[in-house]
Amino acid sequence: MFKKILLLLVTVGWLWAVQQRWGDLPLLSRFFTYATSPLQIDNRFENSLELRQTPYGTAELGYDSLGVPHIFSEQQLAADYATGYVHARDRLFQMEMIVRVVTGRVSEVAGEAAVNSDLFWRKFEFERLVPGWYEAMADSLPDLAKRLEAYAAGVNDYRRLMAYGSMPLEYHLLGIDPMEWKAENIFYLLKYMTHVLTYSEDDLKATEIRSQLGQPLYQFWYPHYSRAPQPIYPDFSMPDSVMQVLLPNVDEVLVGGPGHNYPQAYIKNNDELSLGSNNWAIQGRKSATGNPFLCNDTHLQLAFPSTWYEVHKAVGGRITRGFSIAGSPFVITGFNDSIAWGMTNATWDLVDFYQLEVNKDATEYKLDGQWEKLEPFEVRIAVKGKPDLVKTYYRSHFGPVDTAAGRYLAVNWIAMQPTNEALAFDGLERANHIDDAKAALQHFMQPPQNMILADHRGNIGLMTSGLACLHPSPEKGIREGVKKEQRIGYVPMQNYLNHFNTSREYVYSANQEHLDHPLSAHISTRYEPAARGRRITELLESRDSMGVAELRALHMDVVDVEWRLLGEHILAVSGADSSYFSGWEGQMDTALVAPTLFYNFKINLVNSVVRHLGGELRLPPSEQHIFNSMSMDDSLPLKSGWVSTRTLAQEAWDSSMLQLNERFGTNKQAWVYGKFHQTNIQHLLRLPQLAMPLFASNGSNRTVNVASKLPSTHAASMRTIIELTPQGPNALLMLTGGQSGRFNSPNYSDQVLHWLGGTYHAARLERAFRPDLYRTTVRFNR
């Protein structure tokens, strides 16, 4: 009897134990039981198949050798259904993670490491707000909602019909099943991108640093305007009267004084401020073929899987092709039969912090002289392997409120605006002419983008679409939040910031400042460096006629024009080592030593300035401002007084050489850039086994072919060269990484070498399904 009881206890104990989560280990009952283990993963997801009785009509699709799906249907909704299906097939886990991130539900599957992210997102309550936003959209735009519903049905049907062996490995590792996809999830995707492209807590750091440096030094090192602007819209003008109307007449008060210390603030440091993207378009008169060309390369984090997913759709014989983002049925950057479009980030200041005046027991805050209720709300975060975490936030007129450094700080972030960018992409896909595209972009509000356009009639243009938060005072920092009007509203800028068919015969953007005009600082005071923009201008102006070869060369250009700002100093302080720079003009090439010396010098120069400003500045002055000042001034104001630029250069050079000696040894010939500058393509879950080992790569955070951070984690995540002929488009495309998010797919990382070598693939543009052209086919409802 005793033996039986013991056996029962052991069995029950075992069954209980294997179903518990033990730290970061995968769920044992799932990972190590054959019935559910990843040993069951197979390649059946690659098989051709036919699905009957699908809900949105007939569609056919074929995958080519790069894993690009070509979708054919007579009905838009059937094509959207198929798009959902292919996104789920190749990117299911990525889609789920984006929803989990924005709803603050990562910790429950990934553990403690994701708690800060979840706390951040839960504060904004998107999970509470999004269903209402979607409902309102479905009421006002039922056709658009139908597209999203068809897409969601495609995702869910893939999920439902998926063989167990087709479940992506990541689900096995986290011990979860794929979630049901909802049409409203597109809002989460948009908020996620708004975070990637707009969010920072620079205002917190600005307040901290202003107290640390004092106003005069702060003003010099954190200026409102670039000292050498290279604006996107060089011919912009605006009458003062219009500007006065745009800028709200509000008394903005920055808070200050001691005690402002925000070590956890998420700031855009110089690395984060040098990620960039490029786009340009040239008119027929400047093109070798007589037709306009449009080029785009968006710089995002390099990852497996890539942010982008290439897709070709032929709906009723009408083509749309380009890069989508899994989670949305639309082509985000690409072309149709008549127009092409692309984007770069506008890098505007769209996050404001307000310090509230709160009563003793923190139940009320002062607003327009009255005490208003500070409405608390509790978030409970499930953490894998740990007890739940509970935190209280508050709702206020200025946005959600958190406490930091003993203060009640409300945050007003553009992502809280219930805008609907899906309408803009829907319009772009259907546009027949550049004017249709302009009309569609009136609906694009966030994250603000420099949208480049070209059409088959020869028109080109650039339009910065999105909402700006125009502060009457351009000063950064935490603002006082005691009057309703102090919360600054948003203004759509597309009707002010645009130019079409310019006399220069080209338009371009590279995330730099938009204007050399007083309005600029009211939009933002921290743009990305203008080096890429300067180089693009230089190359576009260097030729009267450009063809595919020249445009490709421009994408792959690795010249850092900041050498012109700092070269004189470097040659003066580098002594015998100056020979490494002989004949060098800023080419950031892996085989050379000069780029190593130059790049590391720049890092040390910034460190030197920061040290002279008292050190510990987590938001250092912008590199561009430091380098411009080095080239324009003989001495610079620092904490210890005025210091000559040559002294700063010498310090930077000496410390840089010491570092390089330590890292690479004394043989300077071996300090080639390929050892110093390497690229790191990570996996979404940061699993080294699913990442790519470091490899040498050309370029830097200032070159058109950008490669930001050390090791480089951000670079061109795709490239397009699109020619719009009267007969239709011709396009060369390239995706960094691969189409599939499945490690066991041949298309997981097959395009990495294409990216590195600048190899594009020509976009085939069939209008009707031809099964013999594809590796795998899927037919719906035949």
Add this chain to the structure above:
Amino acid sequence: MRIKPELFLYAVSLFLLVHVQMNLHQFAFFVGGSIIVGLLPIRQAKWWKFALLQLAALAVCLLLNKPAAAVLDMVGSIAGTGGPGFVAAVVLFSTITMVLTTTTTHEIITKNLFRKYLTKKR
């Protein structure tokens, strides 16, 4: 030819275990399948016989499913066991689970039923 009832029951168990592990991808189904095997009126059942049964079932599953080398390498490297080590871990873990569940069911329920209804009273 008369098939021995034990042989038939082992064959049924093998079929059941293979089916559950290849087609019903939930831990609860695997435990349920093991309980059903434990309930079968197999005379002179022993834990090691159940272990052999599960090993045979896993061998059939692996033969039919043939895990790809790339999958094995990747999963093994993430688990820190290597590909063959991961297969061994899965086999060991699945077998322990099945043997414990089946043996406990058999010892506590099936044997009592045997005693009550199938054993002749002397």
